Amino acid sequence: MKFAGCYHGHSDSLLIKAGSGALTHGHPDSAGVPASFARETIVLPYNDRAALDAAFAANPGQIAGVIIEPYCGNVGFIMPDAGYLAYLREITAKHGTLLIFDEVMTGFRLARGGVQELENITPDLTTLGKIIGGGLPVGAFGGRADIMDHLAPLGPVYQAGTLSGNPLAMAAGIAALRLLEEENPYARLDALGRQLRDAVLAAAKAKGLALQCPQRGAMFSLFFTPTPVREYSTALTGDAALFRKFFHTCLENGVYLAPSPYEAAFLSTAHAGADLDRACAVMTAAIATL
Numbered sequence: 539m540k541f542a543g544c545y546h547g548h549s550d551s552l553l554i555k556a557g558s559g560a561l562t563h564g565h566p567d568s569a570g571v572p573a574s575f576a577r578e579t580i581v582l583p584y585n586d587r588a589a590l591d592a593a594f595a596a597n598p599g600q601i602a603g604v605i606i607e608p609y610c611g612n613v614g615f616i617m618p619d620a621g622y623l624a625y626l627r628e629i630t631a632k633h634g635t636l637l638i639f640d641e642v643m644t645g646f647r648l649a650r651g652g653v654q655e656l657e658n659i660t661p662d663l664t665t666l667g668k669i670i671g672g673g674l675p676v677g678a679f680g681g682r683a684d685i686m687d688h689l690a691p692l693g694p695v696y697q698a699g700t701l702s703g704n705p706l707a708m709a710a711g712i713a714a715l716r717l718l719e720e721e722n723p724y725a726r727l728d729a730l731g732r733q734l735r736d737a738v739l740a741a742a743k744a745k746g747l748a749l750q751c752p753q754r755g756a757m758f759s760l761f762f763t764p765t766p767v768r769e770y771s772t773a774l775t776g777d778a779a780l781f782r783k784f785f786h787t788c789l790e791n792g793v794y795l796a797p798s799p800y801e802a803a804f805l806s807t808a809h810a811g812a813d814l815d816r817a818c819a820v821m822t823a824a825i826a827t828l
């Protein structure tokens with residue numbers, strides 16, 4: 539089971555309603571994925587408890603695992619409703635279904651322990667990427683020992699690759715994680731995120747323009763819509779023409795955002811100070827032209 543708008547990489551049975559890249563080009567599902575693979579996956583709306591209840595009731599004993607971006611970053615940035623992730627943990631435990639948190643974006647970005655630390659929820663498995671490689675290409679997954687023991691060479695589940703455990707990527711990752719421990723940048727990153735969110739929301743208010751700007755830590759999104767964005771379908775209510783104009787005005791003035799309203803934006807500590815002040819000035823001026 540997965541959630542509409544969540545992206546979990548190029549894995550055939552998960553490349554369904556997979557957000558940003560696919561969404562921007564209008565083809566949520568990839569060519570080349572056999573329908574029989576797609577049929578193995580149940581896709582539910584994010585933040586919808588009733589849909590979870592219904593899916594578990596309709597498929598008793600059949601749902602092996604649930605994978606989720608606990609804070610969603612691939613249909614723009616979307617936060618869970620209060621209690622939603624705890625409910626997901628509860629219902630998966632009740633049905634003996636594995637809960638997988640995909641923290642490829644959120645891991646080490648929002649907290650050293652990811653969303654699971656912020657929300658105090660322990661999934662059965664976690665996937666990680668991006669920051670764990672300190673800029674080098676690597677992904678990782680881990681979790682309960684009894685599950686990990688199924689992997690080769692201890693168990694029958696094959697897992698290997700030329701670059702698995704690549705020493706260069708491991709060294710870069712360890713260096714990045716040590717720096718994060720020493721610098722503990724998370725409160726600073728959240729302050730930067732709030733500075734930017736407050737600036738764009740104030741500009742939209744002054745202009746009389748409906749804007750949603752969900753933000754947590756270094757992650758944020760701009761949705762030009764009056765509708766609070768809670769999942770995929772409300773993300774799609776964002777005005778694409780307004781976003782396009784906003785994006786190009788920012789670009790012409792030296793602020794390079796992702797060229798899609800469905801990509802979460804990330805800040806870094808390197809943006810602190812004059813650069814972020816300038817980004818705020820450019821983005822608020824761009825909103826004033828809309």
Ligand SMILES: Cc1ncc(COP(=O)(O)O)c(C=O)c1O
Nearest residue numbers: 545546547548607640642643667
């Ligand atoms: C949440 C999430 N999971 C998985 C992936 C896949 O990672 P990779 O591109 O390293 O395969 C991404 C990539 O953006 C992602 O955002």
